[in-house]
Amino acid sequence: MRPQILLLTIILAVLPLSAITAAGRKLAAGPWEPIKDVHDPHVQAIGKFAVKTYNSKNHTDLIFKDIRRGETQADKGTKYFLHLLMAQPTSPCYAALVLETPGRRSSLELLSFERDTC
Template sequence: MAHKSLSLLCVFLAILLASALNEASPALKRGKIVGGWQPIENPKDPEVVAIANFAVTEHNKEAKTTFAFESVVKGETQVVAGTNYRLDIAVKDGSAADSKQYRALVWDKPWQKFRKLLSFEEIKG
């Protein structure tokens, strides 16, 4: 009898574990390491571009600048309580002919509709 109860418990725990893994965040499903920085494979991905646009818009609000988003040059993600995006972004500054690159750090928690710009700094050299 005890052996049968133990078997049922193991089956129940296996089902529970499988269910939890199935509900894991999309970042974990894509094979990202929790806590480690992983390169973004496609900087033109619409989600990445949206986060970069958000970073430029927020920086413009905070610093009272008029930067215009051009492109994501490269980026990385880090799974935390959400996802951190570290993006190198090309922007135009008003009528300047040349674009400049900035590194933005954005914390995103899409299930809470939360997104926050943590830093936005020019990349020199």
């Protein structure tokens, strides 16, 4: 009789773990997709937001010029990975990761911003 109790205990312990794993897979981020039109006004606004936020947090004066290319990923909103071009000739290329969360008022959050190779 004891082996049945032990087996039942193991099954009851493993079931919730498998449910958590299955739920985690459903929340996983989607694949990165290339942005077809980086000159779209919405994408340009996100690039400008990234530079403005970086400048205000780091007391720098980078000047946004353009977006070279970018990718998006669906993950609790939309992540934008943008390769930015600045007007400064000394370090013109940067990469920014921005999260846009949906809602009545869409919000943007700068997740990372660093120098990039051109």
